[in-house]
Amino acid sequence: MSKPIVFLLEPSPGVAERAEQALREEFGAEFQILHEFTTDDALRRLEVLRTQGRHIALLLVAESLVGEEGCGSVDRVADWFPDARRVFYGRDETAPEPPVPGGTTFAARIPDPWTAPHVALFPVLRDLLSDWRPGAQASTPTVQVIGFQWSRQAHEIKDFLARNRVPYVWVDWERETETRRQAEAEGVEVGALPVVRFPDGITLSQPSDGQMAERIGLSTEAESPFYDLIIVGGGPAGLAAAVYGASEGLRTLIIEQEAPGGQAGQSARIENYLGFPEGLSGGDLARRAVEQADKFGVEILAARQVTGLRAEGPYRVISLDDGSELGCHTVLLSTGVAWRTLDAPGCQTLIGAGVYYGAASAEAESFRDQDVYLLGGGNSAGQAAMLLSRYARSVTMLALEETLSERMSQYLLERIENTDNIHTRPCCTIDRATGDGRLETITIRNVKTEEEETVDANGLFVFIGAAPETDWLESVVARDEQGYILCGAALNAEDGNRHGWPLRRDPFLLESSLPGVFVAGDVRAGSVKRVGAAVGEGSMAIQFIHQYLSER
């Protein structure tokens, strides 16, 4: 099989010669190094490589080419090779930063890189290339998902695979007749759709998350009946706690009902997480965290839901969705929040058939050259709009707010304003959705003028906030009116009510009303709903867990 490619676009012959040689020495064993002097030549060659089915892992563009030409090449590469990492490098640190092309999701600027590439440049490139690999398996046999585009179950399967970072090929039964004929010849019947075909020839019809988890090698059964720490929820808070806990000797199990990574795993690009100045996708963050947890021996159960929690003397007992139980000394609740659903007629029945909740990364490609709508005015809506704009013909953001600046970060707002195919409609909501088996129209209402307009819509992505799903913890731990879990000082109400706290000592900072049960991240009452905060709280919780264990 041909090697994936590192493609260099450098106009200066002297620099190009040095750069190519350095790249070959460093990356030549795994990657083919190609170079062109001009953007036109580069585009011609890239087009040929695309038709040959080759993979571009990294495009390196000299900053002197940034401007219309260089940006054009970067944009084109983003279209042709969506997985390719794109890096500008420059030689003049004092020059003003050039405009980054609209829709470009990553552009690192490394000054004077070829003088000592091992110092500044190669660590960055290595890091980027390690991120690239998981998404670049298309040339190896991949999982195939075969079904109808507007099937909710097919959407859920794609979302599950995407969130578990399993590369798959989507086969639309109605459009891709060749693959369909092949599947039919192999005995796949229309009534069995959606089906998932694995590289080893196993085909699953309408599989559950649990069946898929087993097939893709995720654990669904715990290895031991008892742990020092059981973490419920594998988002950033849970993963951070697991890394700290396991690295400090606690036998640690994470139980995650969907895929490790949590909400952050759905983020197209997190730009404000410390240590990643160019941002990183939620998928990358989740993959790194899972690898790190794995390194320290954390056990992770995926596609398993925790449905109950109780105290049994000094022990805590967790119930799972199949009725089985696991014991432990301590529990961390890091269950985050779940998307709020849109309560407009028609929307519920069209979920997965054109109406999606936070699933932009799994579905973006299906909406190539189509018109999509997005409801919501926060950062998650903004990130999804940027991602969708790379594929869709137009993305219309509908928001209740008068201006997006009310809830969206400035950097994201600027990107949205600079992206031609994103349009915004303030003071709007959706009153109705219609469609026969798939979304066809939505009715938009201006909440100020009360004017209504019904428009054709292929896709509607909904980002209208989130709420904790903690009903299963009712009468187990104290919660506020919205269901967020109280802990630490929040358990001491002014009227002396301690929300059922049973001990003479005060609860630790992140300890819930049930001693030994801790809480971290978005599900905590008063949390700030940021990746950094969730990671910080998850890490801190371990300190209190050690204190709790040492006092017993």
Ligand SMILES: Cc1cc2nc3c(=O)[nH]c(=O)nc-3n(C[C@H](O)[C@H](O)[C@H](O)COP(=O)(O)OP(=O)(O)OC[C@H]3O[C@@H](n4cnc5c(N)ncnc54)[C@H](O)[C@@H]3O)c2cc1C
């Ligand atoms: C699209 C999007 C973009 C975002 N972008 C940014 C950003 O750019 N910067 C930023 O700082 N923040 C961002 N956020 C917010 C950030 O992702 C969250 O603050 C963070 O993920 C919270 O982490 P957490 O671990 O507390 O919870 P979550 O990430 O919500 O994880 C909780 C996990 O618990 C699991 N779970 C829940 N109940 C159970 C149960 N009963 N049994 C088993 N498992 C369960 C869930 O499946 C989930 O995986 C974004 C959020 C979204 C949705």
